[in-house]
Amino acid sequence: MRFKLLWSFRYLMDFIKHRGAGRHQPISLIIDEITYLLSSATLHTDILTADLDELINRIARNYMVWLVACHQELYQTSEPIQKTLLTMGTQIFGSTTDLASAIQLSRRFFRYDPYWVRKYQPMYSFGVVIDQTSVEFTMEEQAYLQALRFLDLPRYHFLVSPSLTEGTIPTQLYPVSIANVDPDMYVDEALVARPAAL
Numbered sequence: 001m002r003f004k005l006l007w008s009f010r011y012l013m014d015f016i017k018h019r020g021a022g023r024h025q026p027i028s029l030i031i032d033e034i035t036y037l038l039s040s041a042t043l044h045t046d047i048l049t050a051d052l053d054e055l056i057n058r059i060a061r062n063y064m065v066w067l068v069a070c071h072q073e074l075y076q077t078s079e080p081i082q083k084t085l086l087t088m089g090t091q092i093f094g095s096t097t098d099l100a101s102a103i104q105l106s107r108r109f110f111r112y113d114p115y116w117v118r119k120y121q122p123m124y125s126f127g128v129v130i131d132q133t134s135v136e137f138t139m140e141e142q143a144y145l146q147a148l149r150f151l152d153l154p155r156y157h158f159l160v161s162p163s164l165t166e167g168t169i170p171t172q173l174y175p176v177s178i179a180n181v182d183p184d185m186y187v188d189e190a191l192v193a194r195p196a197a198l
Contacts, residue, residue: 002037006037006048010051013051013059016059016063017059017063020063021062021063022063022064023064024063026065026066027063027064027065027066028066029066030067030068031067031068031070032070033070033072034069034071034077034085035076035077038077038078038081049080049081049084052081052084053080053084055067056084056085057084061166069085071085073096073101074096074098074101074104074105075098075101082104086108089162089170090160090161090163090170091160091161091170092159092160093105093150093153093158093159093160093161093173094157094158095150095151095152095153095154095155095157096150097151099147101150102147102148102149102151105150106144106146106147107143109172109173110142110143112139113137114136116137116142117135117136118135118136118141119134119135120134120135121134121135149173154179155179156179157175157176157177157179158175158177158178159174159175159176160173160174160175160176162174
C-alpha cells in the first residue's frame with residue numbers, strides 16, 4: 001500500500017512539474033494522515049521529505065495546487081517535516097497530548113513578553129516595607145503557560161491561524177468551535193447499511 005501511495009504521489013508531482021507554473025485549472029491535493037506516507041524508514045524517506053518541502057514552499061503556490069495536509073500529532077513527523085509543515089498557509093490545531101509539541105507551537109505563535117509579571121515582592125528597609133519589585137515570568141515559563149492552550153483544548157475546539165494574504169506566514173491564533181455545527185444529528189444506520197449489504 002505504501003509503495004502505491006509513494007508511486008501515486010511521485011506520479012502526481014511529475015505531472016504538476018510537467019504542466020508548469022501558471023494560471024492553470026487548480027488541483028486540490030488533500031493528504032490525510034501524512035505520517036503514514038512518511039512512516040517508512042527507507043531510502044525514499046529523505047527524497048519524499050525533499051519533495052514535500054518543494055511542494056509546500058514552491059510548487060503549491062506557483063503551480064495552482066490547493067494543498068491540505070493533515071496529521072494527528074506534530075511529534076509523529078521528523079524535525080525537517082515539522083518545520084516545513086509550519087510554513088504552510090492557514091493552519092488548524094486541535095488538542096495535543098505531547099507537551100514538547102505544545103511548547104514548540106507556543107514558541108511559534110506567542111512572543112515572549114518581558115513585562116509579564118508573575119508576582120510582586122516587598123522591599124524592606126529596617127523591617128519596614130518601603131516599596132515592591134516585580135518578578136516577571138521567564139521565557140521558559142511563558143512558553144509552558146502558552147502551551148497549555150494546545151494541551152487543554154476541548155473536543156471540537158481548535159486554534160486557527162489564517163494566512164490573510166498570499167505568501168505571508170500566519171502569526172495569530174483564533175479560537176474556533178464546531179461543537180454546535182450539527183448537534184443531535186447522527187448517521188441513519190439503516191440507510192447506510194443498505195448499500196453496504198450489496
